[in-house]
Structure formats: C-alpha cells, structure tokens
Amino acid sequence: xxxxxxxxxxxxxxxxxxxxxxxxxxxxxxxxxxxxxxxxxxxxxxxxxxxxxxxxxxxxxxxxxxxxxxxxxxxxxxxxxxxxxxxxxxxxxxxxxxxxxxxxxxxxxxxxxxxxxxxxxxxxxxxxxxxxxxxxxxxxxxxxxxxxxxxxxxxxxxxxxxxxxxxxxxxxxxxxxxxxxxxxxxxxxxxxxxxxxxxxxxxxxxxxxxxxxxxxxxxxxxxxxxxxxxxxxxxxxxxxxxxxxxxxxxxxxxxxxxxxxxxxxxxxxx
Amino acid sequence: xxxxxxxxxxxxxxxxxxxxxxxxxxxxxxxxxxxxxxxxxxxxxxxxxxxxxxxxxxxxxxxxxxxxxxxxxxxxxxxxxxxxxxxx
Numbered sequence: 001x002x003x004x005x006x007x008x009x010x011x012x013x014x015x016x017x018x019x020x021x022x023x024x025x026x027x028x029x030x031x032x033x034x035x036x037x038x039x040x041x042x043x044x045x046x047x048x049x050x051x052x053x054x055x056x057x058x059x060x061x062x063x064x065x066x067x068x069x070x071x072x073x074x075x076x077x078x079x080x081x082x083x084x085x086x087x088x089x090x091x092x093x094x095x096x097x098x099x100x101x102x103x104x105x106x107x108x109x110x111x112x113x114x115x116x117x118x119x120x121x122x123x124x125x126x127x128x129x130x131x132x133x134x135x136x137x138x139x140x141x142x143x144x145x146x147x148x149x150x151x152x153x154x155x156x157x158x159x160x161x162x163x164x165x166x167x168x169x170x171x172x173x174x175x176x177x178x179x180x181x182x183x184x185x186x187x188x189x190x191x192x193x194x195x196x197x198x199x200x201x202x203x204x205x206x207x208x209x210x211x212x213x214x215x216x217x218x219x220x221x222x223x224x225x226x227x228x229x230x231x232x233x234x235x236x237x238x239x240x241x242x243x244x245x246x247x248x249x250x251x252x253x254x255x256x257x258x259x260x261x262x263x264x265x266x267x268x269x270x
Numbered sequence: 271x272x273x274x275x276x277x278x279x280x281x282x283x284x285x286x287x288x289x290x291x292x293x294x295x296x297x298x299x300x301x302x303x304x305x306x307x308x309x310x311x312x313x314x315x316x317x318x319x320x321x322x323x324x325x326x327x328x329x330x331x332x333x334x335x336x337x338x339x340x341x342x343x344x345x346x347x348x349x350x351x352x353x354x355x356x357x358x
Contacts, residue, residue: 146288147288147291150292151292151296154299155299158300158303158304188285190283191283191285191286192284192285194285194288194289195285198285198288201289202289202293203296
C-alpha cells in the first residue's frame with residue numbers, strides 16, 4: 001500500500017522543501033521505495049535541494065498532460081537506488097495541475113509499487129497547496145517558533161481536517177505530524193522565542209520532531225545534498241530521528257538544551 | 271551573562287507576549303472556522319452599532335459559532351466597560 005505524505009505549512013520559507021528532501025531521503029535510506037514530488041508549479045526548487053537540477057528533462061505537468069510518461073519524468077537519485085524526484089513545471093499556467101491529473105499520477109505511482117509519495121506543497125492555501133494535501137494519508141506541518149508561522153499552521157491543520165479526500169469521504173482522518181524547525185534553545189531559554197511546549201499548547205498537537213537552527217542547513221542546500229545526509233550536524237540527526245518517529249519508532253527529542261558558552265564568552269559576552 | 275552585559279539594556283523577554291497573543295487569535299479563528307465568510311464583517315458592523323451607544327473596545331465583542339446536531343447557534347457576547355452605564 002502506498003502512503004502519501006504531504007509536507008505543508010501555509011507560510012513560506014519555514015523549511016518545507018528542506019524537510020521534503022530530508023524526509024524522502026530518510027525513508028529511502030530505510031529501504032523504502034520513495035517518490036518526492038514538487039507541487040510548486042512555476043517555482044521549481046526541490047530539484048536544487050536534492051541536487052538533481054541539471055537532470056530535469058520532463059516534469060510533473062508533462063506527465064499530467066500526457067507529454068511524457070511517468071518513467072521518463074522520474075529522476076533517479078544519484079545516492080539512493082529507491083529514491084525518485086518528480087520536478088515541478090516552470091510554466092506560468094496556474095491551472096496546469098488538476099485534481100484528476102494529480103490522482104492519475106498518484107495511482108500510477110501506486111501501481112509501480114512505491115511505498116511512499118512525499119508531496120512538497122507550495123506556500124499559501126491556493127490550488128497548488130490544496131492539491132498537494134488533497135490525497136494525503138499523512139501530513140507533516142512544518143512550523144517555526146514565530147507568531148505568523150504558528151497562526152498559519154493552525155489554519156492549515158483546519159484545512160487538513162476538512163478539505164481533503166479523507167475528510168470529504170468521511171474516512172479515518174489524515175495523520176497530522178507537527179515538525180518544529182529553526183529552533184534555537186538559547187533564545188528559548190532567554191525568553192525570546194516560543195518553546196516546544198508553547199507551540200504544542202497553542203496548536204493542541206504534539207511535535208513529531210524539533211529541528212534545531214543550524215548553519216549546516218544552508219551548507220547542505222548550497223551543495224544540493226539533503227541535510228539528513230550530514231550526519232555530523234544536529235539538524236541532520238534531528239531529521240533522522242523524525243523519520244524514525246514517522247515510521248512508528250520511538251526516539252527521544254534531542255538538541256533542546258541551550259549550548260553553554262565558553263568561559264571567555266561568558267565574561268565578555270558575545 | 272557577562273560582566274559587560276550589565277552595560278547593555280536588556281530587552282524584555284517577548285516569548286510570553288507572543289504566546290498570549292497567539293492563544294487568543296488562534297482561539298478566535300477556530301471559533302469562526304468553517305463558518306460563513308460574512309462573520310468578520312458582521313462582527314465589525316455590530317461593533318459599530320454598539321459603539322453608537324457604548325464605548326467598547328474591538329476586543330470586547332466576541333462572536334462564536336457553535337454547531338449542534340442539525341442546527342447552528344450564533345453566540346454574541348459584548349463585555350461592557352466598567353463604571354458608567356451606557357448613556358443615550
């Protein structure tokens with residue numbers, strides 16, 4: 001059975017594509033057959049984060065319109081045998097994706113024996129975001145410890161429980177996973193940033209993972225290597241834990257404690 | 271905190287303010303979610319009418335839409351200011 005996971009947030013720039021890339025890669029490392037699809041029509045970016053931007057020939061919309069077969073459009077990951085990327089189209093046509101078209105592609109991926117399809121949603125609550133979430137079985141809602149992001153994710157949680165196929169058909173609801181990213185424990189301790197507990201209390205849902213703010217995330221996207229593959233970084237390890245939890249394993253939350261400053265820094269500040 | 275930090279003015283911790291503001295706005299948006307789009311407009315117009323008679327704050331008007339089996343209840347509560355009663 002193919003499980004469809006949407007990575008969504010409402011607000012832009014919170015780490016959806018970073019999360020999609022690392023989640024898909026993590027699932028593939030676990031031996032699962034995974035396709036990760038960029039739903040951001042007109043603003044293709046997942047290919048850059050996955051490091052396959054120069055190998056895009058056909059895209060998602062080409063497959064929907066029958067201009068290419070799914071096999072032609074799926075880009076096989078260089079590092080993992082069972083991981084495939086489906087790039088977004090750069091067309092400016094907002095109606096390039098349709099619900100029927102998306103369903104057709106998802107059905108084909110199911111027939112091809114994929115274990116997971118990760119749908120990287122565009123920001124906002126427009127058509128692209130709606131289509132990315134409509135067929136999902138799981139949702140990873142990416143949120144930053146910041147007021148506008150928290151408010152937007154509450155709105156997205158509401159949409160997930162009303163505007164999706166599972167909701168419309170009265171089936172078991174989508175499994176919602178809250179992922180807190182760009183977390184800075186030092187600022188939380190100083191009272192400058194919402195804590196994990198604060199965000200959980202406001203949204204009424206517990207987190208599936210906390211990704212610490214890390215320089216390694218930018219370094220990874222610069223290089224086109226999903227940060228989960230950077231095993232020395234806290235962010236990479238936190239993504240590994242998150243993927244394990246989504247697969248049903250228990251992992252304690254890590255990297256929530258402030259990093260203590262050295263003696264000189266404590267004396268002279270900085 | 272370093273010795274030199276005493277020389278800097280410390281900003282007030284702001285996370286508590288963020289949490290309180292979010293708690294209120296999220297609760298308000300949830301209460302009207304799925305309801306008709308005219309609710310915010312209705313709220314504003316009601317506020318204007320009420321303000322003709324009593325000087326109330328924007329936050330004093332609360333609209334709540336509740337769904338029971340088969341029927342909906344639109345609940346409106348207005349917190350009047352302390353002290354002087356409304357004068358016509």
